[in-house]
Every structure is written in structure tokens, then in C-alpha cells.
Amino acid sequence: MKTISEEYIRLNSELHNQRRGYGNSANRFAKDIGIVLHQFHTMSFLDYGCGKESLIRCLRNDYPYLAQRAKYGAYDPAIPHRSVKPEEQYDMVISTDVLEHIEPEYLSAVLEEIKGYAKKGVYLNICMRPSGDILPDGRNAHLIVKDAPWWRETLSKAFEGWTLEERDVLDSWRNYTVVLTPPKIQKPLNIVCFYWKGTSSRYPGWDDVDLAKIYVNNLYNGVRRNLNKDYKFILFSNDIEDGLDPHVEIRKFQPMSWTGCNPKLYVHSPDAGLEGRVLTFDLDTIIVGDLTDFAEYDGAFTTRMEHNTRRRVTAGDLLGFEAGETYQLWNNYKNISKYAEKYQGDEREIYKLLWKHLLYWQEEIPGQLVSYKGDVRPNQNRLPRNARIVSAHGKPRPHEINAEWIKSCWWGK
Numbered sequence: 108m109k110t111i112s113e114e115y116i117r118l119n120s121e122l123h124n125q126r127r128g129y130g131n132s133a134n135r136f137a138k139d140i141g142i143v144l145h146q147f148h149t150m151s152f153l154d155y156g157c158g159k160e161s162l163i164r165c166l167r168n169d170y171p172y173l174a175q176r177a178k179y180g181a182y183d184p185a186i187p188h189r190s191v192k193p194e195e196q197y198d199m200v201i202s203t204d205v206l207e208h209i210e211p212e213y214l215s216a217v218l219e220e221i222k223g224y225a226k227k228g229v230y231l232n233i234c235m236r237p238s239g240d241i242l243p244d245g246r247n248a249h250l251i252v253k254d255a256p257w258w259r260e261t262l263s264k265a266f267e268g269w270t271l272e273e274r275d276v277l278d279s280w281r282n283y284t285v286v287l288t289p290p291k292i293q294k295p296l297n298i299v300c301f302y303w304k305g306t307s308s309r310y311p312g313w314d315d316v317d318l319a320k321i322y323v324n325n326l327y328n329g330v331r332r333n334l335n336k337d338y339k340f341i342l343f344s345n346d347i348e349d350g351l352d353p354h355v356e357i358r359k360f361q362p363m364s365w366t367g368c369n370p371k372l373y374v375h376s377p378d379a380g381l382e383g384r385v386l387t388f389d390l391d392t393i394i395v396g397d398l399t400d401f402a403e404y405d406g407a408f409t410t411r412m413e414h415n416t417r418r419r420v421t422a423g424d425l426l427g428f429e430a431g432e433t434y435q436l437w438n439n440y441k442n443i444s445k446y447a448e449k450y451q452g453d454e455r456e457i458y459k460l461l462w463k464h465l466l467y468w469q470e471e472i473p474g475q476l477v478s479y480k481g482d483v484r485p486n487q488n489r490l491p492r493n494a495r496i497v498s499a500h501g502k503p504r505p506h507e508i509n510a511e512w513i514k515s516c517w518w519g520k
Contacts, residue, residue: 110216111184111209118242119185119208123158129240130158130183132204136232136284137165139276140201143286144173147227148406148471150464151178153197155221156205157189176464193224200225203232206258207249214251218265227405228288229266233258236281255283262287295383296338296402297430298330300390301371304346320350321506322390327352328519329394333495336402341381343373363440368423375437381430389424391504393479395516396495400472401427408433409466411476411498421465424498425476479508488512 123129133140133154140162144152154162160181166174180197183189200221209217221229235255238248253261255273263271266287274284302319327340331354342351343360351357360379362370373379374387386401404427411422468476474493477483480501482491488510490497497516499505505517 131161133162141170149198150407151197152199153180155202157181157183198227200229233283298340299387302344334398375433387426391499393497412467
């Protein structure tokens with residue numbers, strides 16, 4: 108699909124060479140773009156019409172964790188080393204001060220191309236006044252100078268069925284800024300937990316099957332009370348066959364290793380038979396509020412961050428990911444199963460070793476996932492205001508906690 112003429116590439120390349128500041132406008136919108144990239148849980152983005160790439164430089168300064176974790180792509184036909192069109196899709200496409208430069212006869216093709224690159228959304232900023240730069244052939248560098256209603260109608264037609272959100276960034280009288288998002292596809296949701304006996308001396312105390320059944324049922328009922336959405340509740344176990352709520356689906360499984368928490372890594376295996384979104388809960392998780400934000404979260408592989416450190420240390424008791432997204436993790440794990448024994452079954456170390464970019468619930472959905480030991484017990488056993496999930500990792504376990512909220516939230520009384 109042709110989106111620019113050869114002559115126009117030559118003219119823009121010449122202007123880039125003549126004007127040092129030409130193609131550097133994205134820095135004015137970097138703060139707002141960073142906010143949007145975070146909101147969309149972005150793991151990859153394409154700077155379409157990147158110019159001199161001021162956007163990524165600003166993001167590296169202002170949002171270093173975001174720039175570090177997200178795959179960056181850049182395309183601009185007038186920049187020789189960025190003139191090759193990408194072949195893959197990206198979570199987000201960013202295009203600032205580009206569309207007004209497009210040759211009018213190619214605008215529809217450019218919008219179609221941008222749309223095709225985006226999986227989660229598109230961020231566009233368009234200048235609505237003439238440019239201060241003149242092309243070498245004497246024309247104003249802004250070939251399309253139109254007002255907001257014209258751009259709104261044009262984009263609505265090009266992105267039919269998408270949601271168009273207008274944003275007030277800088278001086279809106281001359282800049283039209285929008286975020287476009289495709290229709291959401293409803294994916295199956297799987298709530299997954301595990302139970303097995305005889306883990307290791309490092310994780311003792313889970314050999315009481317009757318107590319484990321109470322934990323599974325209480326976890327299921329906590330989800331049921333706090334999630335108004337269709338889902339499957341699945342228990343992977345080779346030890347429990349009955350005594351559970353009839354809505355709990357029991358699946359037998361064969362992990363690579365029974366050491367420590369290694370059996371939980373089975374959730375990443377194709378043999379687990381999962382489709383759609385996956386949320387995994389340890390049995391000592393307590394549901395205390397509305398789970399909608401977790402159920403509708405569509406970010407990449409996400410887990411809990413340990414509460415007792417200033418560093419971003421991984422925990423493994425609450426995962427969120429797309430089924431199939433982590434098959435490679437499972438394959439890598441099988442190939443280096445020696446690490447299962449080296450780390451005594453600590454799946455947290457396996458995740459850090461095998462998965463390059465981890466997201467953390469505390470950063471993606473702030474305030475809703477809390478630690479009992481780190482956030483509740485020091486607060487006189489009172490729940491933080493926005494808490495939805497309490498991780499009762501280690502000791503005490505939920506049935507040992509003496510607090511009013513535990514009666515309704517965990518015991519269901």
C-alpha cells in the first residue's frame with residue numbers, strides 16, 4: 108500500500124537535513140503519551156512518523172520503567188535508517204504532528220496503515236494551523252490544514268467502530284489530540300488455583316486435604332461474591348476429587364517437578380487447556396472487594412511485587428496473563444529444569460530468570476492488591492480503603508487471622 112510519493116520523501120529528507128529542530132515536536136506531548144501508554148498496559152509501541160525520535164528520548168527520562176519494558180518501533184520514510192516499514196503489530200501506535208504533513212491523496216491509506224499496526228489503540232496529535240516551515244519546493248510543510256470537526260469526521264470514518272476520545276493537551280485551539288481504541292473482544296476468563304500435597308520442607312502445612320477444601324471453597328465464594336462476570340473457576344489438583352462447590356472445575360495435572368511451588372508453573376503449559384485471560388490465585392488469597400478491574404485487565408504477564416522491599420522484587424501468588432502468551436516460558440522451563448531444584452521450587456526466581464519484562468499489580472492497578480503482613484496487620488488489622496485482594500502470604504494463614512473483616516470476606520459469615 109503506497110502512502111507517500113518518492114518526490115515527497117526527497118523534499119522531507121531535505122527539510123530534515125536543513126532544519127535541526129524539524130521533526131522534534133513529540134517532546135511536547137511526551138507526558139500525556141506516557142500516561143496513555145501506562146493506562147493501556149503497553150508492552151510495545153510504534154512511533155509512526157518518528158522524525159528525530161524525540162519521543163523515546165523523553166520517555167526514557169520521564170518514564171524510564173515504561174521505556175525499558177516496552178518494545179519500541181520507529182518508522183519515518185524521510186529518515187533513512189527508519190524508512191523500512193515494520194512487519195509486526197504493536198500494542199499502541201503513536202503519531203504526533205504527522206497527519207497534517209501527509210499528501211492529501213494518501214491520507215486514507217496512511218490512516219488505514221496506522222490502524223493495521225495497532226492492537227490496543229492509537230494516539231494522534233494533529234496541528235490545525237500552517238507550519239512555520241516551508242518545503243524546498245515552496246509549499247507550506249503542512250499540506251492539510253483543517254479544523255477539529257473535519258478531523259473528527261475523517262478519523263471517525265477511517266476508524267469506524269472504534270472509540271474516539273478527544274484529549275485537551277497543550278493549546279487545543281491549534282492541536283487536535285485523540286486516542287482511538289478498537290472494540291473490545293470478550294475473552295473467556297479463567298480463575299485458577301492449585302492444591303497438591305507433600306511440596307517440600309520449605310512450604311509445610313498443606314497436607315490437610317479437608318482444610319484445603321475449605322480454602323478452595325472460600326476462595327471460590329470470595330470470587331463469586333465480588334465478580335459479576337462469566338468465568339471458569341478451575342482447581343488443578345491430584346489430591347482433591349470431591350467436597351467442593353459444584354461450580355469448581357477440578358483438573359488433574361502432571362507438573363515437571365513437585366518441588367516447592369514448581370507445580371504452579373503448569374498453568375503456562377499448553378496441556379493446561381486454558382483459553383482467554385488467566386488469573387491465578389494462591390489458596391491463601393482473601394477476596395475483600397470488587398474484582399472487576401482485575402477481571403478486565405488486559406496487560407501482559409503481571410504478578411505481585413513483594414511488599415517489604417524498595418526494589419521491585421517478584422512474588423508469584425497472583426498472576427495475570429493471556430493463555431498462550433507464556434508457552435515459551437514453559438518451554439524454556441522444561442529445557443532448564445535443573446533450576447527447579449536449584450531454587451528449591453521458588454517460582455519467583457524462575458519468573459525473573461525466564462521472563463524479561465514483568466508487570467506488577469501495584470503499579471498497574473494501584474491500591475487494590477495489598478499484603479496482610481505489610482499493609483493490614485500494621486494498620487491495626489484494618490483493611491486499606493481501596494483494597495480488593497489481600498495476599499496472606501506466609502504466616503498467619505487466613506484461618507488463623509482474628510479480625511472482623513475476615514468473618515465476612517473469607518468465612519462468608
